[in-house]
Amino acid sequence: MKPSPFTYHDPHSLDEALALLNQYGEEARIIAGGQSLVAMMNLRLAQPDHLIDINNIPVLNGIECQDRLLQIGALTSHQDILQSELVRQSCPILTNAAAHIGHYAIRQRGTIGGSLSHADPAAEWPMIAILLDGEMEIAQLSGEKRTLGARDFIQSIYTTDLAPEEILTKISFPCLEENEGWAFKPFARRRGDYFIVAVAACLTLDQSGRIKRLRLCLGGMEATAIRLDEIEQGSIAHLPDENWIREVAKAACNEGNPVDDHNADVEYRRELVEILVTDALQDAFKGTQRG
Amino acid sequence: MNQTNDKTAFLNAGKTLLRKEDRRLLTGHGRFTDDIHVVGELHACFVRSTYPHAKISALNTAEASAAPGVITIVTAEDLSEWTTTLRLAPPIEGLLPIEMTALPKDKVRFYGDLIACVIATDRYLAEDAAELVIVEYEPLEAVTGMFAAMEEDAPLVDEELGSNMISHQSFETKSIQKIMKAADRIVESTFATARQTHLPIETRGCIAEWDEGSQHLTMHIGNQAPHPFRSVLAGRLKLRESQVTIVVPDVGGGFGQKIALYREELIVAALARHLKRPVRWREDRMENMLASSHAREDFARTRAAVDSNGRIIGLMLELIEDFGAYCFYPANYLARVVAMILTGPYDIGEYAYDVKVVLTNKCGNGPMRAPMAITSWIMDGTIDNIARELELDPVQVRRLNMLADSAYPHTMATGETMEDINPGTALEKGLESIDYKNFRKRQLDDRTRGVYRGIGICSVVESTTYGSKFYKAAGIPGSGHECAWVKVDPSGEVRASAGVMSTGQGYETAFSQAVAEGLGVDPKDVAIKLGNTDVAPYGMGSRGARGATAGGGTVYLAAAAVREKALAIAAKLLGLNSADHLSIQEGRVCWFFDGKIQETELTLSDIARTAYLDPTSLPDGMEPGLEVTKAYDPPPMTYSNSCHFCEVVVEVNSGIVKIERYLVVENCGNVLSTQIVEGQQLGAISMGLSGSMFEHMIYDESGYNQTGLLSEYMMATASELPEIEIISVATPNRRTPIGLKGMAEGGVMGSIGAVSNAVSDALAPFSVVIDSHPISPLSLRQKLRKSH
Numbered sequence A: 001m002k003p004s005p006f007t008y009h010d011p012h013s014l015d016e017a018l019a020l021l022n023q024y025g026e027e028a029r030i031i032a033g034g035q036s037l038v039a040m041m042n043l044r045l046a047q048p049d050h051l052i053d054i055n056n057i058p059v060l061n062g063i064e065c066q067d068r069l070l071q072i073g074a075l076t077s078h079q080d081i082l083q084s085e086l087v088r089q090s091c092p093i094l095t096n097a098a099a100h101i102g103h104y105a106i107r108q109r110g111t112i113g114g115s116l117s118h119a120d121p122a123a124e125w126p127m128i129a130i131l132l133d134g135e136m137e138i139a140q141l142s143g144e145k146r147t148l149g150a151r152d153f154i155q156s157i158y159t160t161d162l163a164p165e166e167i168l169t170k171i172s173f174p175c176l177e178e179n180e181g182w183a184f185k186p187f188a189r190r191r192g193d194y195f196i197v198a199v200a201a202c203l204t205l206d207q208s209g210r211i212k213r214l215r216l217c218l219g220g221m222e223a224t225a226i227r228l229d230e231i232e233q234g235s236i237a238h239l240p241d242e243n244w245i246r247e248v249a250k251a252a253c254n255e256g257n258p259v260d261d262h263n264a265d266v267e268y269r270r271e272l273v274e275i276l277v278t279d280a281l282q283d284a285f286k287g288t289q290r291g
Numbered sequence B: 001m002n003q004t005n006d007k008t009a010f011l012n013a014g015k016t017l018l019r020k021e022d023r024r025l026l027t028g029h030g031r032f033t034d035d036i037h038v039v040g041e042l043h044a045c046f047v048r049s050t051y052p053h054a055k056i057s058a059l060n061t062a063e064a065s066a067a068p069g070v071i072t073i074v075t076a077e078d079l080s081e082w083t084t085t086l087r088l089a090p091p092i093e094g095l096l097p098i099e100m101t102a103l104p105k106d107k108v109r110f111y112g113d114l115i116a117c118v119i120a121t122d123r124y125l126a127e128d129a130a131e132l133v134i135v136e137y138e139p140l141e142a143v144t145g146m147f148a149a150m151e152e153d154a155p156l157v158d159e160e161l162g163s164n165m166i167s168h169q170s171f172e173t174k175s176i177q178k179i180m181k182a183a184d185r186i187v188e189s190t191f192a193t194a195r196q197t198h199l200p201i202e203t204r205g206c207i208a209e210w211d212e213g214s215q216h217l218t219m220h221i222g223n224q225a226p227h228p229f230r231s232v233l234a235g236r237l238k239l240r241e242s243q244v245t246i247v248v249p250d251v252g253g254g255f256g257q258k259i260a261l262y263r264e265e266l267i268v269a270a271l272a273r274h275l276k277r278p279v280r281w282r283e284d285r286m287e288n289m290l291a292s293s294h295a296r297e298d299f300a301r302t303r304a305a306v307d308s309n310g311r312i313i314g315l316m317l318e319l320i321e322d323f324g325a326y327c328f329y330p331a332n333y334l335a336r337v338v339a340m341i342l343t344g345p346y347d348i349g350e351y352a353y354d355v356k357v358v359l360t361n362k363c364g365n366g367p368m369r370a371p372m373a374i375t376s377w378i379m380d381g382t383i384d385n386i387a388r389e390l391e392l393d394p395v396q397v398r399r400l401n402m403l404a405d406s407a408y409p410h411t412m413a414t415g416e417t418m419e420d421i422n423p424g425t426a427l428e429k430g431l432e433s434i435d436y437k438n439f440r441k442r443q444l445d446d447r448t449r450g451v452y453r454g455i456g457i458c459s460v461v462e463s464t465t466y467g468s469k470f471y472k473a474a475g476i477p478g479s480g481h482e483c484a485w486v487k488v489d490p491s492g493e494v495r496a497s498a499g500v501m502s503t504g505q506g507y508e509t510a511f512s513q514a515v516a517e518g519l520g521v522d523p524k525d526v527a528i529k530l531g532n533t534d535v536a537p538y539g540m541g542s543r544g545a546r547g548a549t550a551g552g553g554t555v556y557l558a559a560a561a562v563r564e565k566a567l568a569i570a571a572k573l574l575g576l577n578s579a580d581h582l583s584i585q586e587g588r589v590c591w592f593f594d595g596k597i598q599e600t601e602l603t604l605s606d607i608a609r610t611a612y613l614d615p616t617s618l619p620d621g622m623e624p625g626l627e628v629t630k631a632y633d634p635p636p637m638t639y640s641n642s643c644h645f646c647e648v649v650v651e652v653n654s655g656i657v658k659i660e661r662y663l664v665v666e667n668c669g670n671v672l673s674t675q676i677v678e679g680q681q682l683g684a685i686s687m688g689l690s691g692s693m694f695e696h697m698i699y700d701e702s703g704y705n706q707t708g709l710l711s712e713y714m715m716a717t718a719s720e721l722p723e724i725e726i727i728s729v730a731t732p733n734r735r736t737p738i739g740l741k742g743m744a745e746g747g748v749m750g751s752i753g754a755v756s757n758a759v760s761d762a763l764a765p766f767s768v769v770i771d772s773h774p775i776s777p778l779s780l781r782q783k784l785r786k787s788h
């Protein structure tokens, strides 16, 4: 469990890092928190010749909120997000999700950008990004930037739209609305494990108490988290009562195309979805009643 | 020896002290194998099989040998020159003898099996080179299940044996067959434990140093039984035993994984000698999980003949164990104990067992904390099934079948004698503490609300501290005795040693208390020196819950003998004609006079100084010096008992089990150190719960291990484990020093049974019975779906 040989690079600016990436292309790998990459390297599943450490590029780190857009630098650690008052106030579902990622030591090093670039289908950030339609800001050598919605960015299991020469620099999430109810419900065998199945939901009601907007997302059912667009659309103007919750839960559990493994068979994943959707919608509804 | 073993007679045994070893361990100053560095050391890395079962048709190390940093790459042929073949052939009826070379010659038997060893200047380069070794395999069909292994045309794991069934033993009382035939009612139950591994936080590892000048091998290694390890290592290297020293530093857990001499360590030692350079090896986590040692994977079936009241009139056990591909221990050794002690606290005079152990293409098994772990689940699970089938209360069936506490000593049908235990008291005390009387009503009320609550009870009679007589009777070579010395230096400093070795259990603390008790000093003034075979006396090491009774007990006896000599000297110095009224307390000689204890001016230091430096002042004929070495062979078996109670709520929609209460009533005799005993109890229960609810080493049908990483192998963490309440109903053992008993394994036995029985109880309305582990939410859902 030792990595194969590599050369370590320690750029101090984004340009420098981009230049290195451009120079080494497929032979290079960015290292952020190293919490996924180092394990892969130790198992020799990844054998990069060049490791480009982005930890000394300060512009990649930090949390800001502008025009109801929460912007998080790619290098921001899970723990910093968990502890941020700004995040808690503007987008509390992120705080909750961060608390479910691994354990303290892992959250201290692991970064949101690393997690999104790694695109583990059982990880918290890719799922929340898909739920909230987060926007990825990507830097290229040319000095150009491009932005991409989460659903386009995350393509499949461990696969994103990032080119080898690109760096994910920033992730923006629209702040939750006032009185927006939300819930994140992961199921794992042990505290801190990657989830087996997870459900995330955001719910807003109109003045008459009917559904204005529902966002509903399932994790663990496919190669990426999935948004239940049809159910979301169909719920608009519905009363958020127990009946509706039951129907949505029933419908949601038929979504996706999950796999059998030793953690869960297909049927069990669907059973979990039904339980977790029910739970999530009840919580989200309660959230809408807070104000 | 204190004949009464009355707890109140002890001044130091049983006290709660802070663990002596914790100052260094908790401040990061422990010294583990990895903290030791030897100038010029080389690193070993093993090339391992990527097939579950295959012939090695070609092996090419040319390119790898030329890689940077590589010193040598050795294969089976090289090693056969430097090492002998292990032959494990104890004269045990029904057990086939096996032979094992340092590296397999022409075929690999499991995924992760050894092929070659790379020695390089560092571990990174060694791994780089290992990737370049070219192995050509001719895949063979793998046998991956115990039942498949027993089939007529099953592929053979070890061709030499002609069968995969390496051991088959049976026993029956005279009338059992007749009783079973005549019985009105036979209740059949099955139980299956999952394959597990020990998972010590520190994997295996060692450093071998060969001193060419003195022709001496020093082996630094985390090991539980340094002397027996030395004997085997010396033998297999064709060295005299005096040419080998084993030095065990701090060890990060063993749980049974660090007893035997495995092939890797033998190879590392052989290479150090061959290369005349120090060689080190640290097993990585994946190697540890894939290829170190596994455990459990038993299947048991009981058939109980019962009368209409639930009284068991005859019991038959069929037990099969999947032992994996290699035997580092006699293969019958673990399963046999289950069969021997199964009936435990119950009055079952007519009994039969049939125990088979089979080889499969998986990592070899070894003893893991409570090798007989399944015993109490089988027995109390059988009782619960009887209760369910006869629609009786499970407590009533227990009471009906349980021996009265006054019936001990009692000899089981197998000839095993239990004494000084109180399972009846433990059961009743626990029932009262958990308020069993009202539990059933609570359970029914909850069910009407869709809450499925259950209680599981498991009585444990734990076999501990196996004495030599037990080994002899079971036909297992080896001894159960232990050896210790206690020395008081001329300065008055007290040191002690024994052959057992701690892998984290806190022997330094407990043994200090044993010395303190025997000698009459403060535990903090005692230095315990363990783990170096040139310093410690030859002992049998740590296993089978023998640390306190065999290790601590022997230390105590040696200390008491030192005290006796010290007091004889004291009497002479004080001008008394006998030491009868003298004692030593906190290092000072005291005199019992006029109904009162009075201090004298004499201290242990004064006596020691006299003993070493002024021998002419000693009583006539007395040897100078103040040290005693003692050996002690404990009773054939020292039994402890306990009763475990687990209350759960099962969410039937998700299959999630919540442990709401866990209580254990314990009788582990008098103890050396209360805090350490409590740690062992909590640890053992946690290990049992983790094993029965989470852990599972999964092999797919072709023999590939699916769980060779910590991310895949589920071990419970503190977050998943319940608060544990412990109630003591201890009674001393009448024969052991201080009335000690072992206790480190019973918690595993009890928790496995208690949680399984609790879940079955909760799911009774669905007729779901837990008959296999782990009790995962998925497995419960799969069972519940079938019951709908």
Ligand SMILES: Cc1cc2nc3c(=O)[nH]c(=O)nc-3n(C[C@H](O)[C@H](O)[C@H](O)COP(=O)(O)OP(=O)(O)OC[C@H]3O[C@@H](n4cnc5c(N)ncnc54)[C@H](O)[C@@H]3O)c2cc1C
Pocket (backbone or CB within 6 Å): A029, A030, A031, A032, A033, A034, A035, A036, A037, A038, A039, A054, A074, A075, A100, A101, A102, A103, A106, A109, A110, A111, A112, A113, A114, A115, A117, A118, A120, A122, A123, A124, A125, A162, A166, A167, A168, A169, A192, A193, A194, A195
């Ligand atoms: C024991 C353990 C438990 C864990 N449990 C969880 C869990 O429950 N949930 C969870 O979500 N995660 C979990 N993780 C993973 C953790 O969250 C990682 O931190 C995360 O997946 C990767 O982030 P990182 O910063 O460590 O990235 P790295 O490991 O440094 O990199 C991961 C990948 O992303 C690339 N990369 C990193 N940053 C960028 C960037 N800015 N631009 C482009 N590419 C980039 C790297 O090249 C690499 O390919 C766990 C990890 C461990 C070790």
